[in-house]
Amino acid sequence: MVDLQKANSLLKEFNSIVNTKKCRKFNKNEPLKVGIDLGTSSIVLAILDKNDAPVYGSFEFAEVIRDGLVVNYVEAVQIVSRLVRDAEEVLGLDITEAATAIPPGTIGNDKKVVSNVLESAGLEVTCVIDEPEAAACLLNMTHGAVIDVGGGTTGISVIEEGEVVLSLDEPTGGAHMSLVLAGYYAITVPEAEVLKRDKSKEKTNFIIIKPVVDKMAAITQGMLAQHPIEPLYVVGGASYFEDFVPTFSKYLKMPVERPDYPQFVTPLGIAKASIRTID
Structure with a gap:
């Protein structure tokens, strides 16, 4: 059963974090979860604590993806690198790995390119899932x-x-x-x-x-x-x-x-x- 009220509470908090460009208080001795969404109109970085509460978030408008495919690899890497670097400065720690997602049905080299973008930005890819599946996970x-x-x-x-x-x-x-x-x-x-x-x-x-x-x-x-x-x-x-x-x-x-x-x-x-x- 979907708890829409709980999801909306998390989304509201994340939106506030993104708009203020500040992080929520967190324990630096506990692990964090990082997700990077390579979208058609923007690239979004989301960071949660071990209890899945929002800690930090940011995004940048971009035109590096078209119909789910990376069409400007270099710019995609630059934007991801910039978002990660800014997050590291705010959080005061190094970010070395992240999860990402792809449109359903993406296969072969097209699927691998999305991972390559994160790897070229210096990140180890922890997980690659379908975008709607990621949404279902939050809900x-x-x-x-x-x-x-x-x-x-x-x-x-x-x-x-x-x-x-x-x-x-x-x-x-x-x-x-x-x-x-x-x-x-x-x-x-x-x-x-x-x-x-x-x-x-x-x-x-x-x-x-x-x-x-x-x-x-x-x-x-x-x-x-x-x-x-x-x-x-x-x-x-x-x-x-x-x-x-x-x-x-x-x-x-x-x-x-x-x-x-x-x-x-x-x-x-x-x-x-x-x-x-x-x-």
């Missing part, structure tokens, strides 16, 4: 489905008895919203990305990008046709629009829930799922 989900609406893809993991029984990933995400906005307003994609985050224009922008949201819901509907299940939880930065969940639920004709600060669910889940810890 303590043992039954249901997580729809991870990222910058480049919509990833879905179906969980039964605590195990992932079905995973899929389709190339429709926040980047496609930006493309639609860019075309509608005749502006560049980077300009559209900034416009998409403008809360004062959210209502108008959502009407324009609604077909992309419908496509994400259609992907989910296709999964449900193969494997009917509930409850459904949607996470990921592209789902932050106020009308996203009502529109998603209406399309599917079934309830969908979304944690607070959905952009941080997967990064925190990655850290929580880390097999080993840093000292």
Whole structure:
């Protein structure tokens, strides 16, 4: 059973830490867990204590991932290195290892490149898991489905008895919203990305990008046709629009829930799922 209230409390605390750029008090003699989420629109660093409480977090906007694949390796390494270095200064300790995640179905060299980014930044990789699986880990989900609406893809993991029984990933995400906005307003994609985050224009922008949201819901509907299940939880930065969940639920004709600060669910889940810890 998902404890959404507990998850939202952790997410709220993590968001506060990220915004203040300060760490929460922690025992330096106890191990910490580190997760790094290489997203399409940003790279997020999350650090938890041994009880999975947020200790430190930071992120940097980036365009180094496209549809789940690393397209600018050098910049990705530079950003991860910068985030780790800043964290070390704030925490007063060395960070030598971290967990990370990939879109469902990523295989072969594409999967290895994500690990290589962390290794090139001087980190040992403790764990590589699917992004929706990481989100399910934070939510303590043992039954249901997580729809991870990222910058480049919509990833879905179906969980039964605590195990992932079905995973899929389709190339429709926040980047496609930006493309639609860019075309509608005749502006560049980077300009559209900034416009998409403008809360004062959210209502108008959502009407324009609604077909992309419908496509994400259609992907989910296709999964449900193969494997009917509930409850459904949607996470990921592209789902932050106020009308996203009502529109998603209406399309599917079934309830969908979304944690607070959905952009941080997967990064925190990655850290929580880390097999080993840093000292």
